[in-house]
Amino acid sequence: xxxxxxxxxDTRLREIMARGEHALIGYMVAGYPxxxxxxxxxxAMIDGGVDILEIGIPxxxxxxxxxxxxRASYIALSNGITPLKAFNIAKSIKDxxxxxxxxxxxxxxxxxxxxxxxxxxxKEHGIDGLIVPDLTYEEADDAIRVAHMHDMDLIFLVAPNTxxxxxxxxxxxxxxxxxxxxxxGTTGERDRFYDYTTNAIRRVKGMIMGRVPxxxxxxxxxxxxxxxxxxxxxxxxxxxxxxxxxxxxxxxxKDSMLIxxxxxxxxxxxxxxxx
Amino acid sequence: MRLKHYPIDGRFxxxxxRYVPETLIPALEELEKAYMDARDDxxxxxxxxxxxxxxxxxxxxxxHAKNLSDAVGGAGIYLKREDLLHGGAHKINNTIGQALLARxxxxxxxxxxxxxxxxGVATAMAxxxxxxxxxxxxxxxxAERQRxxxxxxxxxxxxxxxxxxxxxxxxxAINEALRDWITNVKNTYYLLGSVVGxxxxxxxxxxxxxxxxxxxRKQCMNVIGGMPDAIVACVGxxxxxxxxxxxxxxxxxxxxxVEAGGHGLASKEHSATLCAGSEGVLHGxxxxxxQDENGQIMDTHSIAAGLDYPGVGPxxxxxxxIERVKYVSVTDDEAVDAFMxxxxxEGIIPALEAAHAxxxxxxxxxxxxxxxxxxxxxxxxxxxxxxxxxRYLEERSSSHG
Numbered sequence: 001x002x003x004x005x006x007x008x009x010d011t012r013l014r015e016i017m018a019r020g021e022h023a024l025i026g027y028m029v030a031g032y033p034x035x036x037x038x039x040x041x042x043x044a045m046i047d048g049g050v051d052i053l054e055i056g057i058p059x060x061x062x063x064x065x066x067x068x069x070x071r072a073s074y075i076a077l078s079n080g081i082t083p084l085k086a087f088n089i090a091k092s093i094k095d096x097x098x099x100x101x102x103x104x105x106x107x108x109x110x111x112x113x114x115x116x117x118x119x120x121x122x123k124e125h126g127i128d129g130l131i132v133p134d135l136t137y138e139e140a141d142d143a144i145r146v147a148h149m150h151d152m153d154l155i156f157l158v159a160p161n162t163x164x165x166x167x168x169x170x171x172x173x174x175x176x177x178x179x180x181x182x183x184x185g186t187t188g189e190r191d192r193f194y195d196y197t198t199n200a201i202r203r204v205k206g207m208i209m210g211r212v213p214x215x216x217x218x219x220x221x222x223x224x225x226x227x228x229x230x231x232x233x234x235x236x237x238x239x240x241x242x243x244x245x246x247x248x249x250x251x252x253x254k255d256s257m258l259i260x261x262x263x264x265x266x267x268x269x270x271x272x273x274x275x
Numbered sequence: 276m277r278l279k280h281y282p283i284d285g286r287f288x289x290x291x292x293r294y295v296p297e298t299l300i301p302a303l304e305e306l307e308k309a310y311m312d313a314r315d316d317x318x319x320x321x322x323x324x325x326x327x328x329x330x331x332x333x334x335x336x337x338x339h340a341k342n343l344s345d346a347v348g349g350a351g352i353y354l355k356r357e358d359l360l361h362g363g364a365h366k367i368n369n370t371i372g373q374a375l376l377a378r379x380x381x382x383x384x385x386x387x388x389x390x391x392x393x394x395g396v397a398t399a400m401a402x403x404x405x406x407x408x409x410x411x412x413x414x415x416x417x418a419e420r421q422r423x424x425x426x427x428x429x430x431x432x433x434x435x436x437x438x439x440x441x442x443x444x445x446x447x448a449i450n451e452a453l454r455d456w457i458t459n460v461k462n463t464y465y466l467l468g469s470v471v472g473x474x475x476x477x478x479x480x481x482x483x484x485x486x487x488x489x490x491x492r493k494q495c496m497n498v499i500g501g502m503p504d505a506i507v508a509c510v511g512x513x514x515x516x517x518x519x520x521x522x523x524x525x526x527x528x529x530x531x532x533v534e535a536g537g538h539g540l541a542s543k544e545h546s547a548t549l550c551a552g553s554e555g556v557l558h559g560x561x562x563x564x565x566q567d568e569n570g571q572i573m574d575t576h577s578i579a580a581g582l583d584y585p586g587v588g589p590x591x592x593x594x595x596x597i598e599r600v601k602y603v604s605v606t607d608d609e610a611v612d613a614f615m616x617x618x619x620x621e622g623i624i625p626a627l628e629a630a631h632a633x634x635x636x637x638x639x640x641x642x643x644x645x646x647x648x649x650x651x652x653x654x655x656x657x658x659x660x661x662x663x664x665x666r667y668l669e670e671r672s673s674s675h676g
Contacts, residue, residue, distance in 0.1 A: 112570030
């Protein structure tokens with residue numbers, strides 16, 4: 001282990017946190033709005049200031065996702081997106097930028113290809129981390145072992161109702177960062193957050209004891225939200241549906257859509273810098 | 276190892292498990308604890324027995340279908356009459372059990388999914404009887420096809436939420452019920468309708484349905500004078516089959532699970548998950564699925580809406596893998612023929628789901644010979660299917676010229 005190179009996710013987060021800043025993690029759906037345009041979307045997000053890019057590999061039955069990402073996944077699948085095509089999209093992004101990439105998908109997509117094959121292929125295509133929202137700690141032995149072999153950061157999720165005991169176990173195995181789901185619910189923009197979210201951030205941060213950075217996601221769409229999460233102790237925030245909603249609303253053509261995406265990333269990134 | 280001892284640590288062999296977003300883990304742990312507690316509790320058992328007897332109408336009869344047996348030739352065919360239960364199907368065995376559990380857990384709100392509406396109706400009944408608030412998720416396509424069942428659920432006091440995502444059918448209704456549960460996890464009880472989903476549902480629903488097999492065993496002693504030679508049940512998610520088989524898993528009785536062959540397995544328009552599917556993870560469980568080479572869940576087809584599901588209970592996947600149960604399929608055509616034969620010979624109109632089991636029983640009765648007895652679980656009555664069959668027969672006769 002000693003001679004192994006640090007995973008790019010770890011390096012990126014370490015550098016950002018050393019500057020006293022916080023990270024912006026942006027989420028996109030591979031193949032949305034189409035295979036070609038999603039590359040431009042990725043670049044616009046990165047240009048705007050996204051520090052780590054999460055690439056969703058669509059699944060037909062995404063139970064952790066709200067209507068926005070469901071719609072985007074459905075369109076991407078109708079466009080014929082496959083895990084292999086999503087990997088190729090990741091590779092193209094990686095060729096154009098050194099931004100760390102995280103794949104996000106459901107366990108059946110991984111299982112169908114084979115855990116070993118999926119992780120090896122993802123790594124070959126420049127993906128540094130993997131988030132699987134329906135893969136719990138108890139079912140993850142195989143994935144943890146294989147991910148370790150391929151230096152893939154397997155990133156686990158926790159929720160506001162996760163017990164201290166489970167939190168402690170999960171924080172011990174999550175690599176890259178620990179992903180706290182901010183709300184009871186699915187992904188998707190929200191107008192407001194309740195105290196239980198900031199309480200959860202404080203509690204999780206305390207339980208981690210510096211073992212791994214803490215990212216908070218689900219529902220965050222504005223810089224005010226980002227600030228609230230960061231003030232409560234988040235090291236990074238994840239924003240996804242807000243970008244997709246922008247793309248859905250955009251009527252003035254691709255160029256103006258890309259400007260809007262870049263602008264949103266830029267605003268959110270501002271909020272993650274120290275005050 | 277006795278097969279009745281499964282699941283072990285939430286798994287049937289390698290199948291089952293708990294593949295869900297982390298938010299649901301505390302809820303599933305709470306549910307498992309509450310269920311294990313209730314299962315051994317005298318008062319809970321007494322309540323369950325009371326409602327099964329006086330509300331649902333148990334025990335159901337084991338009826339010797341003599342006319343059908345004579346017409347087919349070979350083994351004596353015996354019908355386990357779950358179609359006579361309140362609501363017209365076995366579904367009530369499970370919904371009464373889980374609604375009692377929800378009440379015991381102090382949950383004020385019950386949600387459930389439904390395909391054609393059978394489980395939704397049975398859930399709405401149980402909730403009305405026990406004074407629980409109830410919301411049902413139903414695919415928009417299914418709600419359109421089964422408008423009367425939507426009205427029926429509303430009459431019973433349930434709120435019906437139409438689901439417009441994905442294929443707008445049963446699997447999407449389950450997705451949406453799971454999303455609701457993730458959102459309202461504290462006060463909501465998710466009343467799943469089959470032996471599917473994350474642990475403990477496959478075990479718990481099987482246990483509530485296993486009253487079917489226990490009664491069959493007792494009744495066979497009186498009616499046949501011993502154990503039957505074979506038992507047949509239809510499999511969609513697989514709850515009536517699991518409830519039928521469980522009592523006999525450690526016996527020598529031949530067990531057959533009949534899946535929906537739709538237009539034939541080669542057509543890809545079917546719901547025969549165990550016969551033609553592959554391993555995967557959906558709705559919280561590792562099991563057999565109908566999926567494409569990339570792991571996307573496929574659209575399924577069956578003339579029987581209750582069998583139209585791309586997954587199957589993990590215990591069935593296990594029983595297939597160790598070859599304890601033989602899983603076979605019957606086409607739409609064969610099921611409709613059996614539907615008509617049972618109506619004609621016995622004056623009983625079976626649900627199209629159950630007609631699949633009847634069709635397979637008719638296929639094997641001769642092979643078993645005159646001295647043998649075969650029990651087939653008639654999981655529901657066919658009133659709901661009369662219109663579908665009428666249309667099917669009209670189309671069949673016009674396409675055959």
